[in-house]
Amino acid sequence: MNKSIKLAIWSALVTLVLIALPSIIHYAPQLVGKSFTDQEDFTYRMEQVYDNLSATVLNPIDLKKAEKELTVSQDEIEEYRQRYGTLSEQLDTIQQQYTERIAEAKSEKNETLLLALVKERNTKLEEIQKNFDSHSYVEDKIRSEKVKALASQIRETENNREMNIPISYDLVNVETGERFTRGDVEVTSLFQQQFTEATGYFKANSAVYDNGYSDYSMEQGSTFTDDNAVEISNPAQYFKGTVSIPSDATVSGQLAKENDQFIRGKYMMYALWVLGVLALVALCTVMKFQKEWVRQSRLAATYSRWKIDVKVVLLLLTAFILTLYFESTIFNIFNQFMYLNLGIISNMAVSFLLIGVPFTALLAFQAVHVFMLYRQPGRLMKDWHESFTMQFAKDSRDTFNNRTMGVQFSLVLMIFFLAGVGLVGGVMHPSLLIIYVFCVLFVALPALFIFVKKAAYLNRILAATNDMAAGHLTQAIPVKGTSQLAKHAANLNNLREGVRVSINEQAKSERLKTELITNVSHDLRTPLTSIITYTDLLKDETLTAEERSKYIGILDQKSQRLKTLIEDLFEVSKMASGNLEMEKQRVDLNQLIQQALAEHAEEFVEQDLHIRTTLPEEPVFAMVDGQKWWRVLDNLFINVWKYSLPGTRVYVNLQQVGSNARIVLKNVAQYELGDTTDELFERFKRGDTSRQTEGSGLGLAIAQSIVELHGGRMEVEVDGDLFKVTIDVIGG
Secondary structure, eight states: OHHHHHHHHHHHHHHHHHHHHHHHHHHHHHHTTOOOSSSSHHHHHHHHHHHHHHHIIIIOHHHHHHHHHOOOOOHHHHHHHTTOOOHHHHHHHHHHHHHHHHHHHHHOOOOOHHHHHHHHHHHHHHHHHHHOHHHHHHHHHHHHHHHHHHHHHHHHHHHTTTOOSSOOEEEEETOOHHHHEEEETTTTTEEEEETTTTTEEEEEEEOOEEEOOOOOGGGGOOOOOOOOOEHHHHHHOOEEEEEEEGGGGSSSSSHHHHHHHHHHHHHHHHHHHHHHHHHHHHHHTTOOOOOEEEEEEEHHHHHTTTTTHHHHHHHHHHHHHHHHHHHHHHHHHHHHHOOHHHHHHHHHHHIIIIHHHHHHHHHHHHHHHHHHHSSSSTTTHHHHTTHHHHHHHHHHHHHHTTTTTHHHHHHHHHHHHHEEEEEEEHSSSHHHHOOOOOOIIIIIIIHHHHHHHHHHHHHHHHHHHHHTTTOOSSSSOOOOOSSSHHHHHHHHHHHHHHHHHHHHHHHHHHHHHHHHHHHHHHHHHHHHHHHHHHHHHHOOOOOOOOHHHHHHHHHHHHHHHHHHHHHHHHHHHHHHOOOOOOOEEEEEHHHHHHHHHTTTTHHHHHHHOOOEEOOOOOOEEEEEOOOHHHHHHHHHHHHHHBBBBBBOOOEEEEETTTTEEEEEEEEEEEEEOOOOOOGGSSSSSSSSOOOOOSSSSSSHHHHHHHHHHOEEEEEEEEEEEEEEEEEEEEEE
8 A cells, every 4th residue: 555545544444533532521521321411501691580480470570560670869950951952052952844835835935834834843842841841741751761761671572482392381389379370290291390399499580670761762762871779670579489491392492403413413523533542543553653664655755944944834835624523523523413415514524634634643753763773873963953043143243243232232233222112112002012023023033034034144244355365265155035146146156156266267278388388399399300301311312213202292192291290270360360261152051961871082081081961952051251150060070080990880960940050070089088178279279189090180269260260159968989060150
């Protein structure tokens, strides 16, 4: 079985155990051997039932009696009068309300409307005037409102009499002997409670109402409540008897539904506990955890390279998420089982598969790797020194490396001053504390982190610059980001590289200069020595005609060799000085290559070289000097037949690459070339280091100079004995 699948199965079993076993501790006391009526929720609901029974049946408020207890205070009378202002203000308001409407009725000559408006206005004016003239008048109005409000409250209490728990009761008032019954308390019951002198009487409290304006009088605009007003209620009454819930209540109705839900949830919890125990057994037997499940995962190598503080934060975050998941699942699972439906099942499955199992596996993965990594001696300290936290500490220290004590002190003082001001402001005004914390976490700390990092980076650049000035050019400055500091670091790196290359080039130039003198001396001295030798031999008058002819032929050959060498040397010098004149025209490189191959066909056959060409059918044009470009191809093909291993293939390729024409030549070298391909372009450098072959050693140097004068590029690659030349030139 795949290791990932095994880890997933193990994580699922662990998740199941961590849900099931703690839930036993949490739910067993309230489920094992318990029924629906033993639950706290049922007890609370029965208390509500008792309160409702007391207020509506056993000890209700008598409205007529309560009306007599209603009182009206002087404050209520004054509030009622002054509610819309003083007497003059209220009279003026009424006059203004009706002035425009009365004027319109007059202008329209609507006598009926006019009389009605005048009557309505006068009635209101009289009403206001009576309010201020008579205390008893206002008192009667307030009392009437209170009676309406009290009656409304009593009606609402009566409306709440119906309850979703069908109870039966037989209760007798212990003082008056009055009996209240409902249903039959003798039948088999689901729940029954006896109230006796020994167990305690049933205490029936009445509903409590305020003797003042309540929310029910809002429709009259009354909002005043006298703080000193007494509450209206009956004295508590005590009853003995029985209250029960018939067993047939579990057959139908709301209580039956709730009882069924409880039983379903209870037995599903039992099933969960059994599964948890089986999962625990499996974890201890057939699915024991193996470190290889996570050590050999694809994430292991990546995780091991992470910083230690990132690992710690990720570990704590994983543990926190798992804790929240298990806590939420354990405390809600019984309710989910009780009200189980397709939506709840889907949510439980999704959370189990997407949170519980993956995060359990992730926690195991992290725990194993942390244990394995930091069991190695010195690994913990090594990773700690390379952590972001230590890096920040180093950056903080490096920030002040090039700062005076005065600047350091000023900066620290400013930071503490602003932090102190913000903290004092948050303490004085707690509402600002949230803003202060937000600013510190999301503005100040990120800004401080960035500032410290930038300052430390600047100090590192300065330190590296000092090293460069001291002549230490081996260590490059790290370039981080795209800031001005990063650009400055990149420029310094370019400068360092330029200085290093310049030093290397200088050393190389000195070496090549020595080699050039040696090679030129050798290549010039060899034919010149032959010419001098055979000239002396020709002075011998005893030579036969045949010998004389032979010596003259050798002299001619060596002279031509010396001439070619000197001409090539002059030509390279002219190219280097830029004095070479070119006449560019549109040349078909395809045809030019074919002509050059035909020119050297016999030589290739002589060397047993097999030419393989890949040339396009259509012409490939370029703006070049035809004569000079012929020299490039001629030098390359001469180089091929001189230095290729006999019996091998030579590949010639021409293709159009974008707007450029590209020529590629590949052959197997007869001599060992080594890795210094750049030196093959140097003057008098040959693939034949023993210099036994004919040639000036200037072929590739001349070819490269011609290509560069045309704005092209020529590259040489060596892979073992494979020699490859690539030429790119602008197409025409």
